[in-house]
Amino acid sequence: MPEVIEVNDLATLKGRDLGSSRWLTVTQEQISTFATLTGDEQWIHVDVERARSGPFGDTIAHGFFVLSCSTGLLYELLEVRGASQILNYGLNRVRFTSPTPAGSRVRMNLRVLDVTEVSGGSQVLFALTFEREGQEKPVCVAELLFRYYGQAS
Template identity: 45%
Template structure:
């Protein structure tokens, strides 16, 4: 269940500037990394060759793809905010994405979200969520990004 529920366009607009909450922690497994590598055809050894990554990587072992971290935003943000009173919603894009720190396989991450901006358009509202992907027990985040979602009435 989402931590923050907003009803309709007015409910979204009322939350601008507010921190909306955190998702649950999610462990990043080697299986997830391998499946992402298969899906994206990105088999760089720092992600999929565990032994080589332990020997040669400056990270001490395999790390998640940055785009794997980014791709989890949709699912994790759904744990944070639920927008009701809309017939549908879509991901509209991303801005200002920065991968700040690698996510080691076995680490747990979570999303933190702030509603930075909301703009009404004909037929709905566009939300700009400031997303920080945190790594458990690390001060530096894995990723920061501005993610755009549209909801249609």
């Protein structure tokens, strides 16, 4: 169940850990589709046979694929009610710290670093940490900015 909060109360989340998302299995089909959509069809992502003898022993997901899951997973963890508009405003400090082989299970941990006022709303700075099941080192760490505007009419 997501944390549910009214748009005017976002500041109360500052410094809070909002928990972990569900586990997602990263499939070769998803990796290959992402490769086609982005034009990044490097063999380490899409050539299963060649990747078996590569540095990771398997194909790996694009770091940006893992990161792109953040918005949907954020909505699993936080529901902001009463906003007239919600915008993904950008990213800070993105690092892909270890590979995500095909078949891996990952989940996102979410923490609210800061909440600041902006014209007409609030900007929330989230810390994202994507972990891979069975591995201590995260696969991705990033800061994500969302903007939540006004009251819905």
